[in-house]
Amino acid sequence: MSIATSITAKEIPYLRGWPLVGSQLALKYERLHFLQRLSRLGDIAGFSFGTAPHFLVNSPQLIQEVLVEHAATFYHRGRYLRRAFIGNGLIISDGEFHRKQRKLMATLFQPRHLATYAETITRYGEQFQQEMRHGEVIDLHQKMIDLAMSIFSKVLFDLEIRPGDEMMEAMDIALAHSAKVLFSLVAIPIHWPTPYNKRLQQARQVLQKRIRGAFQQRKENSEHLSEQNDLLSLLLQASDDEGSRMSDQQVLDECRTLFIAGFETIAMALIWTWYLLAQHPEVYQKVQKEVDSVLGGRTPTYEDLANLPYCLQVFKETLRLYPPAPMIRREARDDVEVGGYHLARGSTVLISAYTLHRRADYFPEPERFDPERFTPEREKQLPRYAYLPFGGGPRVCLGNHFALMEGHLLLATLAQRLRFELVANHPEVGFDLEHNLALRPDRKIEVIVHKRTEEEKQG
Numbered sequence: 009m010s011i012a013t014s015i016t017a018k019e020i021p022y023l024r025g026w027p028l029v030g031s032q033l034a035l036k037y038e039r040l041h042f043l044q045r046l047s048r049l050g051d052i053a054g055f056s057f058g059t060a061p062h063f064l065v066n067s068p069q070l071i072q073e074v075l076v077e078h079a080a081t082f083y084h085r086g087r088y089l090r091r092a093f094i095g096n097g098l099i100i101s102d103g104e105f106h107r108k109q110r111k112l113m114a115t116l117f118q119p120r121h122l123a124t125y126a127e128t129i130t131r132y133g134e135q136f137q138q139e140m141r142h143g144e145v146i147d148l149h150q151k152m153i154d155l156a157m158s159i160f161s162k163v164l165f166d167l168e169i170r171p172g173d174e175m176m177e178a179m180d181i182a183l184a185h186s187a188k189v190l191f192s193l194v195a196i197p198i199h200w201p202t203p204y205n206k207r208l209q210q211a212r213q214v215l216q217k218r219i220r221g222a223f224q225q226r227k228e229n230s231e232h233l234s235e236q237n238d239l240l241s242l243l244l245q246a247s248d249d250e251g252s253r254m255s256d257q258q259v260l261d262e263c264r265t266l267f268i269a270g271f272e273t274i275a276m277a278l279i280w281t282w283y284l285l286a287q288h289p290e291v292y293q294k295v296q297k298e299v300d301s302v303l304g305g306r307t308p309t310y311e312d313l314a315n316l317p318y319c320l321q322v323f324k325e326t327l328r329l330y331p332p333a334p335m336i337r338r339e340a341r342d343d344v345e346v347g348g349y350h351l352a353r354g355s356t357v358l359i360s361a362y363t364l365h366r367r368a369d370y371f372p373e374p375e376r377f378d379p380e381r382f383t384p385e386r387e388k389q390l391p392r393y394a395y396l397p398f399g400g401g402p403r404v405c406l407g408n409h410f411a412l413m414e415g416h417l418l419l420a421t422l423a424q425r426l427r428f429e430l431v432a433n434h435p436e437v438g439f440d441l442e443h444n445l446a447l448r449p450d451r452k453i454e455v456i457v458h459k460r461t462e463e464e465k466q467g
């Protein structure tokens with residue numbers, strides 16, 4: 009089955025869904041499986057969902073057209089997120105306002121700031137490993153969420169958040185809600201007094217209270233702002249070429265945005281990294297050999313990263329197999345041609361790093377975990393937009409350098425001191441893309457902690 013969307017345009021293969029609901033159930037309950045079925049139809053494939061035409065675009069060339077060349081035509085729709093949690097933050101904003109905000113916010117991730125965030129990351133990493141006991145069984149999933157939350161709240165707001173903090177649950181509710189509304193044909197207004205909305209409002213209040221608290225504190229001590237290096241303080245000081253600053257409301261919206269965009273993605277990337285390493289001892293040994301020879305027992309610094317290339321390869325390969333943000337969504341403002349295919353105004357385009365990263369023509373034996381794919385020489389041979397964990401074009405992830413640095417540093421810090429072994433007969437984990445935006449394991453991942461001895465380190 010295929011559809012020709014104009015007389016001259018090429019035909020787009022099409023996957024027909026159920027009458028009335030189209031592919032809604034498949035997208036809601038078996039999203040990854042459904043996206044993979046679509047990707048097998050070709051570089052672009054259509055499916056039915058609601059009244060608007062929907063397409064999965066799965067080739068580097070077409071993705072470049074959507075995200076870069078026609079970036080102004082394909083916009084990012086996020087009105088439900090806006091109402092509920094983010095206001096008009098960077099993920100939601102559009103056009104000239106987005107461009108201006110992006111420029112302002114890029115200053116937060118300059119190398120001199122990254123170097124100070126690096127110190128926070130390794131401090132928390134060392135604290136984490138010190139608290140581990142040899143032989144104990146831990147829930148890797150929960151521990152990585154706790155670690156990522158502690159680091160991110162420190163970097164973002166200079167807040168100390170410990171496991172069990174109310175922020176954890178509030179974030180979970182916020183993220184699950186964002187995912188729920190993304191593929192619902194009917195959205196219940198959030199001011200209706202349903203039990204679900206009550207929980208949502210409570211979560212929103214927790215996030216607002218804590219973020220406003222940190223914000224108020226900066227405002228009251230504004231004379232010390234320039235001495236502080238957390239992202240909130242930098243946002244308050246950021247100014248454009250004419251010297252204008254963001255309004256207070258905008259600063260708050262951007263803080264919430266950074267939190268929502270950055271925390272869960274990093275946490276998931278860390279979980280998948282350790283899960284894969286526990287399954288591949290030969291890769292783990294190579295990581296440990298590298299950290300032992302470069303660091304010799306000391307805590308890594310930002311400057312060390314250039315000398316730890318294998319650790320970075322491992323992290324990049326993890327993001328290929330399990331991209332924490334596995335789907336990007338855009339809508340066409342106007343009729344548009346993409347790769348000779350005609351897409352009508354109002355069409356929705358999905359881009360899935362999960363299916364793209366499984367194209368065997370770019371990643372032979374795609375299900376195999378193989379960090380050698382990311383040696384500098386081999387990475388250079390990949391076509392642009394074949395590897396897309398952070399998206400691309402004017403909306404490419406703002407925190408991509410930060411995220412790579414955090415993964416790289418934590419890998420080096422922890423691998424030097426610890427080894428994780430999956431408990432015997434651990435079931436294969438599945439993916440929970442139905443309840444959250446990020447690619448999450450759908451169950452506990454239990455591992456046994458091994459603290460490395462000096463003999464082990466000397467090989």
Ligand code: HEM
Pocket residue numbers: 084098099100110265266269270271273274277331332333336337396397398399400402403404405406407408410411
């Ligand atoms: C491994 C971790 C991460 C992954 C895989 C990831 C992935 C992504 C992707 C795919 C997008 C593009 C979405 C789109 O085009 O619609 C994005 C956007 C964004 N990310 Fe990340 N991200 C990560 C970490 C972070 C961190 C740590 C931060 C903040 C410190 C962050 C902040 C943002 C922001 C603000 C945007 C919106 C950019 C815009 O629309 O201009 N991300 N991220």
